[in-house]
Amino acid sequence: PNPKLRQASLEVSESEDCSMLLKDLYDTLNVKNGAGLAAPQIGVAKRVVIIKSSVFSSVNPDPWPDDENIWVLINPKFELAGESVKWTEGCLSIPGYTAPVVRKELVNLSYTSYDGQEKTMQVSWPLSGAVQHECDHLDGRLLLDRTTRYHRDTITKKIKKTIREKKKIRAQIKRQNMVDLHGEHHVKALERPKKIRNKNKIKMQKASRKRKKK
Secondary structure (H helix, E strand, O other): OOHHHHOOOEOOOOOOOOHHHHHHHHHHHHHHOOOEEEHHHHOOOEOEEEEEHHHHOOOOOOEEOOEEEEEEEEEEEEEEEEEEEEEEEEOOOOOOOEEEEEEEEEEEEEEEOOOOOEEEEEEOOOHHHHHHHHHHHHOOOOHHHHOOHHHHHHHHHHHHHHHHHHHHHHHHHHHHHHHHHHOHHHHHHHHOOOOOOOHHHHHHHHHHHHHHHO
16 A cells, blocks of 8 residues: 555644545546545545445435535544444455454544534444544545554555556566567577676686686
């Protein structure tokens, strides 16, 4: 994952207009077909998240006018309550991977709505799990920090393997482009290891041979 995702986000001031940020979050969420998204995930270190309530079979407590299925949370703060619940989470920051995570079933939440209103409510499961997941991003925490060590290590190894494979493919494509442009013989010549001649070493070898002849 991008190191920037480890940074804590800044609160949105009362004078800031979040309309463009919300549009960018919404467009990205739809393109990625996600369940929720936090501003840091699109490179904006602000405490803003959106959640698609229908994914969690939940009624949206505060519908956004542009899409009543979207719940907007600005500067969210919460306290955890209730029993612990174990479920499986995925994350758009590490696409293609899921892992078991333990969350609390209730969230006592306060936040600023899309239209600047201060709101307070208790959120129940499973929508509360989505709130916890997305708000983790605002504090630089990822899914990998919440899951077991086994799942964290397994996913990390797979990600590193994927990165190596992508680098190999890029190198192969680059080489083929060079072959198409200059020919195989020329590329092989460039790939041939070059002998680095050390002048001082050569002089010492010649002097040594002269001494032996004497």
